[in-house]
Amino acid sequence: MLKESTHIQQSKLAEYCRNGIMPKDLLGVTAENLHHYRRLVFNIALDTLETAYPITHSFLDKEVWDKLNLEYFSEHKCQTPQVWRMPLEFYDHCVKKDIQSQLNLPFLNDLLFFEWLELDVHTMDDIAYPAYTEKGDWMNDIIAINPEHRLVKFSYPVHLFAPTEMTDKTAGDYFLLIYREKESGNVQFMDVSILYAYIFEQINNGVLLKDVLVEANTLFQINDITLLKEHALNFIKDLKQRNFVLGFLKN
Amino acid sequence: MDLKKHIGIGFRKDFSEELLESDILKPAFIELAPENWIGMGGYWKKQLAKAAEKFPITCHGLSLSIGSPDELDYEFINKIKKFMKEYNVKIYSEHLSYAKCDNAHLYDLLPIPFREDAVKHIAKRIKEVQDILEMPLAIENVSYYTPVAAEMDEATFISSIVNESGCNLLLDVNNVYVNSFNHKYNARDFINNLPLDKVSYIHMAGHEQISDTVIIDTHGQAVIDPVYDLFEYTTHLLKPVPVLLERDFNIPELEELQTEITRMENIVAKTWNKKPAIA
Numbered sequence: 001m002l003k004e005s006t007h008i009q010q011s012k013l014a015e016y017c018r019n020g021i022m023p024k025d026l027l028g029v030t031a032e033n034l035h036h037y038r039r040l041v042f043n044i045a046l047d048t049l050e051t052a053y054p055i056t057h058s059f060l061d062k063e064v065w066d067k068l069n070l071e072y073f074s075e076h077k078c079q080t081p082q083v084w085r086m087p088l089e090f091y092d093h094c095v096k097k098d099i100q101s102q103l104n105l106p107f108l109n110d111l112l113f114f115e116w117l118e119l120d121v122h123t124m125d126d127i128a129y130p131a132y133t134e135k136g137d138w139m140n141d142i143i144a145i146n147p148e149h150r151l152v153k154f155s156y157p158v159h160l161f162a163p164t165e166m167t168d169k170t171a172g173d174y175f176l177l178i179y180r181e182k183e184s185g186n187v188q189f190m191d192v193s194i195l196y197a198y199i200f201e202q203i204n205n206g207v208l209l210k211d212v213l214v215e216a217n218t219l220f221q222i223n224d225i226t227l228l229k230e231h232a233l234n235f236i237k238d239l240k241q242r243n244f245v246l247g248f249l250k251n
Numbered sequence: 252m253d254l255k256k257h258i259g260i261g262f263r264k265d266f267s268e269e270l271l272e273s274d275i276l277k278p279a280f281i282e283l284a285p286e287n288w289i290g291m292g293g294y295w296k297k298q299l300a301k302a303a304e305k306f307p308i309t310c311h312g313l314s315l316s317i318g319s320p321d322e323l324d325y326e327f328i329n330k331i332k333k334f335m336k337e338y339n340v341k342i343y344s345e346h347l348s349y350a351k352c353d354n355a356h357l358y359d360l361l362p363i364p365f366r367e368d369a370v371k372h373i374a375k376r377i378k379e380v381q382d383i384l385e386m387p388l389a390i391e392n393v394s395y396y397t398p399v400a401a402e403m404d405e406a407t408f409i410s411s412i413v414n415e416s417g418c419n420l421l422l423d424v425n426n427v428y429v430n431s432f433n434h435k436y437n438a439r440d441f442i443n444n445l446p447l448d449k450v451s452y453i454h455m456a457g458h459e460q461i462s463d464t465v466i467i468d469t470h471g472q473a474v475i476d477p478v479y480d481l482f483e484y485t486t487h488l489l490k491p492v493p494v495l496l497e498r499d500f501n502i503p504e505l506e507e508l509q510t511e512i513t514r515m516e517n518i519v520a521k522t523w524n525k526k527p528a529i530a
Contacts, residue, residue, distance in 0.1 A: 014352035077355035081314035185294025
């Protein structure tokens with residue numbers, strides 16, 4: 001029902017807002033006012049990204065940041081109708097285009113994802129807590145965990161140090177536990193070792209701690225189950241103190 | 252609660268805590284963009300729950316893109332429907348513009364060509380949205396800085412869509428003022444030419460004049476006297492409807508926003524409480 005000629009006019013204006021290239025044959029416009037649309041549209045996108053990625057924004061040279069945003073908004077077609085979710089598409093775009101190699105910043109993907117995660121965990125939809133009890137046995141009962149969390153692996157310690165401190169020497173395997181506190185809604189971060197990441201992942205999957213430790217003892221070649229148990233219990237009790245571990249699942 | 256004759260305010264995260272914890276600002280209702288809240292949990296969901304306990308909520312969308320050449324986003328419309336049910340929202344409005352084109356969201360409001368085929372296209376889409384939501388949609392006259400490929404005047408375009416679709420009209424008085432300045436027409440004549448019997452809601456806001464010839468609709472300043480005058484003029488032509496103050500940027504002390512609300516309350520008290528509707 002919409003004529004192609006009308007569609008074309010709409011497309012030309014929208015395209016101009018995305019890439020800033022003044023369109024030809026846009027009919028009946030007040031030429032001197034057209035730039036306001038490009039400015040207003042692009043500023044919304046830019047503000048949204050600078051709010052979502054404050055560390056990356058302040059770390060990158062302004063020229064580099066601006067160029068990255070200009071390319072993103074002109075090349076990528078934003079899919080979400082909710083502008084606050086759009087920064088995830090920016091991250092995906094940077095990964096897909098391998099921007100970190102182009103800029104010779106091998107930690108860039110990690111940094112962007114770390115910044116996105118903070119926003120994501122803070123705003124993600126509520127997840128129902130499991131029914132749990134405070135009474136139980138850490139080794140033999142299924143441990144109940146705050147479901148509003150993410151466990152992620154990074155290749156650079158972007159959650160520990162400023163981007164200026166990332167070097168080849170800092171590359172490695174890093175694990176970050178991010179969770180949302182139930183009452184305050186605040187986001188908390190916890191750097192964990194690969195061993196604790198493994199233990200956490202297993203108990204989060206409902207495996208009994210006693211079984212996890214047997215596996216971990218072999219997998220990590222610890223060969224001292226008593227010592228492992230002591231450390232694991234300290235770790236779990238620390239999580240309990242933070243109200244991240246809730247207690248024990250009710251049958 | 253019947254919101255007619257009452258003044259509400261746009262619910263913004265910047266001042267949500269102060270609004271909810273104090274009685275400085277006393278709107279009769281709050282309006283929010285569902286896009287900014289759908290699927291959001293944690294702290295903000297709790298704030299929204301508190302807001303819903305304290306105030307009736309109306310919804311004013313940003314991304315429906317009713318004037319887009321693209322297909323409607325049915326999944327998104329159904330999310331809006333669910334959200335409005337959850338928060339007992341009885342009024343839903345959107346902009347007569349497009350914010351998505353050729354499968355790319357732009358997150359701002361672009362002017363639609365004032366053309367007959369666009370009228371038919373949009374009227375059909377409005378009907379479809381209303382059918383899905385099972386409630387009327389009110390469309391807002393938007394501010395614009397240039398027409399694009401227009402073949403009719405703005406008032407005719409708006410009226411045709413309202414008449415053809417059967418939807419309601421959200422009359423943004425500030426937008427009329429901004430457009431009358433930018434496009435050099437008489438604001439009162441423009442309002443007289445709208446289907447005033449279909450006006451179901453009013454928006455008021457501030458703007459910024461950035462040159463001798465251009466005003467930008469920023470929602471970042473206080474409402475100016477000529478817009479209040481236009482508002483008072485408009486109230487004489489309409490049946491009572493809810494009125495909303497929009498303030499999105501440069502948020503002042505809440506006392507200042509309350510002063511603006513009080514001024515609007517006084518205007519509607521003068522007109523709508525004295526005599527019945529004439530529209």
